[in-house]
Amino acid sequence: MRSKLVLTLLLIVGLLSASRPVLAHHGAASFENGKSVTIEGTVTEFIWTNPHVHLKVDAKDENGSVQHWVFEAQSIVNQANAGWTKNMFKPGDHVLIDATPAKGGRLVGLFRGHIVINGKEFKRLEEAP
Amino acid sequence: MPKPSISTTLIALLLASVLLRTLAAQTPPAPSKSVDGIKVDKWNSLPLHGIDYRGVQSAPAPKRDLSGIWDATGDRVNGSPPGIQFSGANEHRSVLPGNNAPRGGQRDEKNIPNPLPYTSLGETTLESHKPTGQGVRAVPSGQGNDPVNICDPPGFPRMEFSEFRNLEIEQLPDHVLILNQNYRTWRTVWTDGRELPADPEPRWYGYSVGKWLDDYTFVIQTVGLNDKTWLDNQGRPHSSDLKVEERFHRIDSDHMELTVTIDDPKMYAQPWQGLKNFPLRRQPKGFDIREIYCSPSDLAEYREDVGDEAPPDK
Numbered sequence: 001m002r003s004k005l006v007l008t009l010l011l012i013v014g015l016l017s018a019s020r021p022v023l024a025h026h027g028a029a030s031f032e033n034g035k036s037v038t039i040e041g042t043v044t045e046f047i048w049t050n051p052h053v054h055l056k057v058d059a060k061d062e063n064g065s066v067q068h069w070v071f072e073a074q075s076i077v078n079q080a081n082a083g084w085t086k087n088m089f090k091p092g093d094h095v096l097i098d099a100t101p102a103k104g105g106r107l108v109g110l111f112r113g114h115i116v117i118n119g120k121e122f123k124r125l126e127e128a129p
Numbered sequence: 130m131p132k133p134s135i136s137t138t139l140i141a142l143l144l145a146s147v148l149l150r151t152l153a154a155q156t157p158p159a160p161s162k163s164v165d166g167i168k169v170d171k172w173n174s175l176p177l178h179g180i181d182y183r184g185v186q187s188a189p190a191p192k193r194d195l196s197g198i199w200d201a202t203g204d205r206v207n208g209s210p211p212g213i214q215f216s217g218a219n220e221h222r223s224v225l226p227g228n229n230a231p232r233g234g235q236r237d238e239k240n241i242p243n244p245l246p247y248t249s250l251g252e253t254t255l256e257s258h259k260p261t262g263q264g265v266r267a268v269p270s271g272q273g274n275d276p277v278n279i280c281d282p283p284g285f286p287r288m289e290f291s292e293f294r295n296l297e298i299e300q301l302p303d304h305v306l307i308l309n310q311n312y313r314t315w316r317t318v319w320t321d322g323r324e325l326p327a328d329p330e331p332r333w334y335g336y337s338v339g340k341w342l343d344d345y346t347f348v349i350q351t352v353g354l355n356d357k358t359w360l361d362n363q364g365r366p367h368s369s370d371l372k373v374e375e376r377f378h379r380i381d382s383d384h385m386e387l388t389v390t391i392d393d394p395k396m397y398a399q400p401w402q403g404l405k406n407f408p409l410r411r412q413p414k415g416f417d418i419r420e421i422y423c424s425p426s427d428l429a430e431y432r433e434d435v436g437d438e439a440p441p442d443k
Binding site for chain 2: 052076080108
């Protein structure tokens with residue numbers, strides 16, 4: 001019961017934190033807000049730089065052909081504050097990522113919070129009250 | 130002795146459970162501690178959360194002393210005008226997400242609570258600024274013209290109105306240095322009694338003089354600001370005639386408040402406060418500030434990887 005409550009709270013915190021402002025480069029108007037995609041695939045590169053940390057993932061579509069996705073986070077400082085590190089993803093890691101897709105059908109997504117790396121769910125640093 | 134009925138037993142269990150929960154909820158008061166006793170990473174330290182300051186016993190404010198590393202960490206923004214900070218200090222993780230709701234509600238900022246007193250030039254300049262972050266005025270990134278999107282310096286006072294980051298303040302005999310984490314910039318605030326320049330060549334961070342109003346309040350006047358910068362992430366404008374007054378008011382050893390007043394008759398009919406008693410907290414001794422830069426090559430790589438729909442408008 002308690003763990004269910006904690007999970008629900010974590011989920012709410014995750015959803016709320018996903019709605020926080022990103023730096024000015026790619027803002028809310030570039031994404032299909034309210035929509036969500038879940039992509040499963042293999043990390044090809046993790047770029048830990050400003051203005052926005054981002055992750056490249058190869059994933060297969062329903063026809064089995066490989067698609068090159070890019071997932072965008074915020075600045076290094078903001079990601080570090082959320083518990084991310086430069087070694088969080090490595091090429092070859094199997095990942096599952098929930099993202100808000102970019103407008104226009106491009107294979108770009110904004111991290112929504114839920115991340116699984118090699119079968120293990122990534123937990124954000126606890127939000128302060 | 131009669132055997133207790135099932136209902137009596139259930140009530141007793143329920144009472145016991147309520148009692149136990151009440152006892153558990155009463156957490157003992159945290160022992161007193163000093164901010165400098167809080168452990169942070171030796172390198173690239175993470176700013177403290179509001180929760181870290183629980184139980185901190187702050188010493189009285191030292192007289193005429195602002196030195197230390199200050200951050201907006203962990204405080205909600207109360208009392209600041211709508212909009213001005215929502216993409217600024219509120220962005221910090223330790224501010225509750227609810228505070229980030231876009232405010233204002235009108236692209237032209239008319240018919241909103243507490244509108245800024247724009248002149249007609251102020252209104253048209255605001256309209257020409259196309260922010261790309263969040264908020265009702267944001268446009269898709271390819272249609273924006275935010276100067277920081279091409280790595281222009283945010284400048285002053287945007288460094289305080291949007292993305293407020295660590296400020297390290299160092300006091301020297303004839304000037305105060307304000308070292309800003311964002312873009313690794315610094316400001317020199319002269320305290321040697323000199324006057325502000327009469328006809329300065331514009332600077333991104335302006336020309337500043339400061340003096341103590343009383344033992345705990347330091348007032349800085351700044352002029353000579355480059356009008357290529359915006360006041361904040363929302364594209365609010367200023368002219369090169371802008372005068373800014375900052376009041377740093379030290380509350381105690383660990384807390385300070387910042388009030389910033391904008392005086393720019395070309396853009397605004399009256400002066401207004403961009404920050405009012407904005408709370409800052411001191412970070413522990415030994416705190417190592419992580420760098421934040423806008424590197425043109427990093428930006429180019431990001432654009433290539435993530436894809437920008439179009440170059441920014443001029």
